[in-house]
Amino acid sequence: MSLLRHVRRCNDYRPERFLPLFLGGARIGLVRRDHAEALRRFPQVFAVADDAVRLMKIGDFAALSAAVDRVVEQLVADGLVPKWRNEFFAVSTRWGAAPLFKLDRGAIAFFGVRAYGVHLNGYVRDRSGLRLWIGRRAPDKKVAPDRLDNLVAGGIGYGHSLFETLAKEAREEADMPADLIVRAVPVGAVSYRMETREGARDDVLFVYDIEVPSDFVPRNTDGEIAAFHLMAAGDVIDRVRASEDIKFNVNLVLIDFALRHGLVTPDEPDYLDLIAGLHRPLD
Amino acid sequence: MSLLRHVRRCNDYRPERFLPLFLGGARIGLVRRDHAEALRRFPQVFAVADDAVRLMKIGDFAALSAAVDRVVEQLVADGLVPKWRNEFFAVSTRWGAAPLFKLDRGAIAFFGVRAYGVHLNGYVRDRSGLRLWIGRRAPDKKVAPDRLDNLVAGGIGYGHSLFETLAKEAREEADMPADLIVRAVPVGAVSYRMETREGARDDVLFVYDIEVPSDFVPRNTDGEIAAFHLMAAGDVIDRVRASEDIKFNVNLVLIDFALRHGLVTPDEPDYLDLIAGLHRPLD
Numbered sequence: 434m435s436l437l438r439h440v441r442r443c444n445d446y447r448p449e450r451f452l453p454l455f456l457g458g459a460r461i462g463l464v465r466r467d468h469a470e471a472l473r474r475f476p477q478v479f480a481v482a483d484d485a486v487r488l489m490k491i492g493d494f495a496a497l498s499a500a501v502d503r504v505v506e507q508l509v510a511d512g513l514v515p516k517w518r519n520e521f522f523a524v525s526t527r528w529g530a531a532p533l534f535k536l537d538r539g540a541i542a543f544f545g546v547r548a549y550g551v552h553l554n555g556y557v558r559d560r561s562g563l564r565l566w567i568g569r570r571a572p573d574k575k576v577a578p579d580r581l582d583n584l585v586a587g588g589i590g591y592g593h594s595l596f597e598t599l600a601k602e603a604r605e606e607a608d609m610p611a612d613l614i615v616r617a618v619p620v621g622a623v624s625y626r627m628e629t630r631e632g633a634r635d636d637v638l639f640v641y642d643i644e645v646p647s648d649f650v651p652r653n654t655d656g657e658i659a660a661f662h663l664m665a666a667g668d669v670i671d672r673v674r675a676s677e678d679i680k681f682n683v684n685l686v687l688i689d690f691a692l693r694h695g696l697v698t699p700d701e702p703d704y705l706d707l708i709a710g711l712h713r714p715l716d
Numbered sequence: 717m718s719l720l721r722h723v724r725r726c727n728d729y730r731p732e733r734f735l736p737l738f739l740g741g742a743r744i745g746l747v748r749r750d751h752a753e754a755l756r757r758f759p760q761v762f763a764v765a766d767d768a769v770r771l772m773k774i775g776d777f778a779a780l781s782a783a784v785d786r787v788v789e790q791l792v793a794d795g796l797v798p799k800w801r802n803e804f805f806a807v808s809t810r811w812g813a814a815p816l817f818k819l820d821r822g823a824i825a826f827f828g829v830r831a832y833g834v835h836l837n838g839y840v841r842d843r844s845g846l847r848l849w850i851g852r853r854a855p856d857k858k859v860a861p862d863r864l865d866n867l868v869a870g871g872i873g874y875g876h877s878l879f880e881t882l883a884k885e886a887r888e889e890a891d892m893p894a895d896l897i898v899r900a901v902p903v904g905a906v907s908y909r910m911e912t913r914e915g916a917r918d919d920v921l922f923v924y925d926i927e928v929p930s931d932f933v934p935r936n937t938d939g940e941i942a943a944f945h946l947m948a949a950g951d952v953i954d955r956v957r958a959s960e961d962i963k964f965n966v967n968l969v970l971i972d973f974a975l976r977h978g979l980v981t982p983d984e985p986d987y988l989d990l991i992a993g994l995h996r997p998l999d
Contacts, residue, residue, distance in 0.1 A: 528988050595982050618978035622991050639982055693976055695901035699878050699922055705811050705998055708905050712995040715988055 436674055437703040439684035440710035443625035451633060452481075454544055456488045456533055459526040463545030463626075463633045471513055475504050497534035505540045514540045515631055516575075521591040522548055527715070528637065535591040542631035547715075548588060551599045551639045552686045553617060555584030555607070556666065557647055563666040563694065565687075566651055568606070568658040570680065577680040581672070582658065584643075584651060585609070586683070595639055606658055607651035617643040620693060623685045624713040637715070640686055642693075670696050685711055719957055720986040722967035723993035726908035734916060735764075737827060739771045739816055742809040746828030746909075746916045754796055758787050780817035788823045797823045798914055799858075804874040805831055810998070811920065818874040825914035830998075831871060834882045834922045835969045836900060838867030838890070839949065840930055846949040846977065848970075849934055851889070851941040853963065860963040864955070865941065867926075867934060868892070869966070878922055889941055890934035900926040903976060906968045907996040920998070923969055925976075953979050968994055 452469050454462035464472070464486045472479040472486060478500050480487040491500045508514040518539040523532035524546050541548050555566040566584040570577055587602035589595055599617060603609035623638045651661045664672075670691045673684050689711050691697040697704065735752050737745035747755070747769045755762040755769060761783050763770040774783045791797040801822040806815035807829050824831050838849040849867040853860055870885035872878055882900060886892035906921045934944045947955075953974045956967050972994050974980040980987065 528982075529985050619981045620976050620978060622982075622988055624988070624992065637988060693903050695903060698902045699811075699905075702812050705905055705907070705920060709907065709995050709997045712992050714992045714997070 434674055435703060436670075436684075436688050436697065436701070437706055437710065439673065439681070439688065440625075440707060443627050443682055443685055444710065444713060446626045446628050446633065450628070451545065452484065452486050454486045454488065454546075457490060461488070461524055461526065461533065461546060463635060464543070465545075465628075465632055468513065468543060468632060471508070471511070472504070475507075478504050494532065494534055498536075501534060501536060501540075505537050505543075508540065508543060514543050520588075522546065522588065523591040532591065538588065538590070542629050542634055545633035545635055547635045547637060549595075549637050549639065550586060550588045551595055551602070551641065552583045552623075552683070553585035553599060553603065553641045553643060554686065554690045555643050555645050555651070557645060557663065559647055561665070563696075564663050565666050565669050565690075566607075566645065567662050567664050567669060568651070568653070569660045569662070571657055571659045574657060579659075580680040580683075581678050582680050582683050583686055584661070586638075586686075589639075599641060605655040606653055607661070608654050609649075609651065613645065613649065614643070617641040621689065623682075623689050623711050624715060625682065625685065625711075626713055636682065638682065638686060640689060642690070666691070666694070666696055717957055718986060719953075719967075719971050719980065719984070720989055720993065722956065722964070722971065723908075723990060726910050726965055726968055727993065727996060729909045729911050729916060733911070734828065735767065735769050737769045737771065737829075740773060744771070744807055744809065744816065744827075744829060746918060747826070748828075748911075748915050751796065751826060751915060754791070754794070755787070758790075761787050777815065777817055781819075784817055784819060784823075788820050788826075791823065791826060797826050803871075805829065805871065806874040815874065821871065821873075825912050825917055828916035828918055830918045830920060832878070832920050832922065833869060833871045834878055834885070834924065835866045835906075835966070836868035836882060836886065836924045836926060837969065837973045838926050838928050838934070840928060840946065842930055844948070846979075847946050848949050848952050848973075849890075849928065850945050850947050850952060851934070851936070852943045852945070854940055854942045857940060862942075863963040863966075864961050865963050865966050866969055867944070869921075869969075872922075882924060888938040889936055890944070891937050892932075892934065896928065896932065897926070900924040904972065906965075906972050906994050907998060908965065908968065908994075909996055919965065921965065921969060923972060925973070949974070949977070949979055 451463040453460045469481050473481050516539045520538045521535040525532045557564045568582045572578050585603045585606050589598045600614045603614040620642050626635045734746040736743045752764050756764050799822045803821045804818040808815045840847045851865045855861050868886045868889050872881045883897045886897040903925045909918045
């Protein structure tokens with residue numbers, strides 16, 4: 434099967450089904466047209482027009498966050514936002530810009546707000562060649578239970594920096610000590626936009642690689658990963674190619690790894706489409 | 717200065733100034749509107765309409781190549797195609813597809829045909845850290861004389877494979893033996909589309925990295941490179957940032973190298989724009 438199918442699935446998005454969500458002149462999200470209807474009930478917070486939804490300029494960070502939060506509470510009660518995670522993501526116009534307000538993680542897809550995550554490829558290079566540490570997600574995870582995952586991955590919550598998130602997740606998910614995670618190297622990012630049942634995921638995943646010592650064995654401490662396996666990198670990519678065993682967006686991170694390490698080569702018919710497809714423009 | 721300026725310069729392209737060039741249902745090039753007028757003189761080869769230029773289905777590969785070549789000869793005589801390189805590039809609908817015809821390299825920009833090249837980052841990693849072999853282009857090069865360049869770079873000519881081109885250029889430009897160049901690792905590609913005096917460059921550069929032994933010293937044998945220097949990778953990126961010393965598109969290859977090796981990090985304000993900007997969608 435084609436590696437490109439994973440890129441296509443993560444970019445399965447029909448613009449005509451969505452309205453841009455604006456705050457002032459800046460687009461900050463994407464609201465499905467039927468969801469926009471549900472926002473008409475909150476005219477003091479959202480102005481719903483035929484071509485856009487506008488978040489009213491209610492006030493500062495705290496005022497905006499509180500106003501949107503009250504709407505989210507109602508959407509949760511209505512069953513339009515699936516759960517109340519009590520974990521917040523920052524909403525801003527672009528990476529690095531000051532946050533405009535914070536939004537419950539459970540409502541990110543409803544509002545189609547861009548979310549940022551960090552994924553860590555942990556590898557060993559020795560006489561056995563290049564091998565990757567791959568986790569199997571716990572069977573009780575809400576998203577992608579039992580699927581294979583990177584060594585470490587997590588969303589970047591409001592108030593946390595990228596590296597702080599990486600170090601925290603590395604400690605909790607893989608028991609990586611602080612003096613090891615500092616060796617992780619930022620190697621780029623993967624971006625995609627996909628429709629989901631809840632709305633749209635407009636995701637950027639920052640990617641790090643780390644070469645871990647051969648005696649390092651990851652050990653999960655937060656119950657999110659059931660087991661870790663050290664697999665030949667070529668076998669991992671075969672698995673990406675031939676199966677649906679891997680969490681949907683982790684396939685993209687692994688294809689990016691394969692492209693950067695020469696495991697997928699220009700002989701691949703879709704080589705250039707893969708490279709372009711992993712880096713959706715951030716419009 | 718911003719690294720992003722190099723990406724912007726290589727993507728300085730105004731679509732409204734160009735017409736698509738079609739062969740059958742497939743777009744194979746981009747012709748500037750004023751150049752399209754010049755093609756009206758060849759109605760047996762090109763049909764020029766308000767919204768497109770169409771190459772007539774004259775016959776097979778040889779017939780098409782010969783017909784276009786006769787037009788190119790006239791364009792050279794008119795001064796619209798700058799020179800007659802007697803080196804051919806393949807024209808096809810996409811990378812890996814069968815060539816439809818071959819086109820003189822000198823006419824590639826006039827017809828805005830996608831061209832493919834290969835660039836090699838040669839590096840040494842030792843106690844001095846990460847260092848890059850950088851070439852200084854000969855003062856008599858027509859494109860970018862005296863500018864800094866990758867260790868090896870070249871266009872992929874008709875009838876030559878990607879790796880064959882890399883190996884040939886590595887031998888001629890840097891005196892790299894065959895048993896060394898096989899260690900080069902394909903690590904992705906950079907794409908851009910820019911207007912030039914001659915028309916448009918719609919380029920894809922396949923990128924390879926090679927870690928060379930510390931006793932390897934490149935030596936140019938074809939007169940294209942005046943000298944090679946082993947420079948600290950950080951200094952090279954500083955040079956990309958602060959100067960115009962480097963050949964325009966080599967800046968992009970070096971930024972890609974810096975992103976993949978953690979020399980440019982997510983702290984860079986334009987980090988995500990750089991990543992997206994290096995990988996123009998191949999529409």
